[in-house]
Amino acid sequence: LVLGRIDAHGRFGSNLTLQAEAAREALARLGEQLGLDPRQAAAGMVEVVEEVMAGALRRVSVEQGADPRRAALVAFGGAGGLHGTSLARRLDMAGMLVPLHAGVFSALGLLLSPPRQDWSHTVMTTKAREVDSQLGTFHQMAEEQLRADGVEPVEVRSSVDVRYIGQSHELTVDYTPGDGWDTLADRFHRLHAERNGFARPDDLIEVVTVRVAALGSPVLTWQQLPDIRPGGDPERGTRSVVIGPSPVDASVWWRPGLAPGAEVIGPAVIEEPEATTFLHPGERAVVHDSGALQVDW
Structure with a gap:
């Protein structure tokens, strides 16, 4: 002023x-x-x-x-x-x-954003089978909760928090049940190199947390703006x-x-x-x- x-x-x-x-x-x-x-x-x-x-x-x-x-x-x-x-x-x-x-x-972004339900659970595992099982359970729970809120789910996204064994921090990596451990490891190594400047492809990784988000349709779309x-x-x-x-x-x-x-x-x-x-x-x-x-x- x-x-x-x-x-x-x-x-x-x-x-x-x-x-x-x-x-x-x-x-x-x-x-x-x-x-x-x-x-x-x-x-x-x-x-x-x-x-x-x-x-x-x-x-x-x-x-x-x-x-x-x-x-x-x-x-x-x-x-x-x-x-x-x-x-x-x-x-x-x-x-x-x-x-x-x-x-x-x-x-405006709030109105344009889809309603969503987020679920997460700590797993601490090195097995893709366990990750897939947990994600499948939470997919269903997130969809049910969204419907309970009066919103029909149109998309479900999933991701996992991953780290090298022995690390104290994780990176969140997109993962769909069935992608497999090798695919997850490759995504994590690339993301780790991008974020931290290095990766250790020969080191073992572990999944710490699984995450699921169920999304509905937004209240408003860009096409509806004047x-x-x-x-x-x-x-x-x-x-x-x-x-x-x-x-x-x-x-x-x-x-x-x-x-x-x-x-x-x-x-x-x-x-x-x-x-x-x-x-x-x-x-x-x-x-x-x-x-x-x-x-x-």
């Missing part, structure tokens, strides 16, 4: 308004203790927060054996687009994607935003008014009812046919 990236005069929901002056006063008190003005204090706070978030991204990518340079960051939530490009660039990612309905994307119809003037002038040591003028855009193919060049702020996306200088957002913002630099 103090950095100008969120509209100080915007209205959220039916009657919630932001108090920009109160935010400035709070940062002025904090900044005084550090020898910083309110904008410098705000910029420092954002820098610290984004570095913490970047660390979390490294833990779920680099530390898990995945190369973030080969991926784009999907930024959603009300503030995901405000921090997204800074985080993606810290990890040298290929770009950023801001989906349609970004601010309520998790809620068509994208741009509405309203997309251009909303400019406003001062803080980037680096001093403010600059950034263009302001209304996302619901941007048609597929529209292009926005940073510095820019792209606003929508539930979220805001911020583009630094040189960053470019293009509206995909799906309505998502594809951002590169």
Whole structure:
């Protein structure tokens, strides 16, 4: 808000308004203790927060054996687009994607997700026959529980937690009854190499836990969502935003008014009812046919 990236005069929901002056006063008190003005204090706070978030991204990518340079960051939530490009660039990612309905994307995902029942059981075995037997039992139990909830099962998935004998941690591997121990071992060795950088194909493995998930049909499908119809003037002038040591003028855009193919060049702020996306200088957002913002630099 103090950095100008969120509209100080915007209205959220039916009657919630932001108090920009109160935010400035709070940062002025904090900044005084550090020898910083309110904008410098705000910029420092954002820098610290984004570095913490970047660390979390490294833990779920680099530390898990995945190369973030080969991926784009999907930024959603009300503030995901405000921090997204800074985080993606810290990890040298290929770009950023801001989906349609970004601010309520998790809620939308809940409606689009199928109802499911999950069952798991510890087995501690090295025999495929025992794994198949346990999975068969839980397949039936998961389906019955889903039906008891008033949902007809349409798919049943199964997996097992596997480790090298003597290890203290497991990896979850997809497994269908009848796949066989050799197939399971091959999948585990490949996944272990991918996640941990090495595998020991000559070592014995054991199954620690069997898992089953029964899924029904979702409440809502993508095809049932309303068509994208741009509405309203997309251009909303400019406003001062803080980037680096001093403010600059950034263009302001209304996302619901941007048609597929529209292009926005940073510095820019792209606003929508539930979220805001911020583009630094040189960053470019293009509206995909799906309505998502594809951002590169």
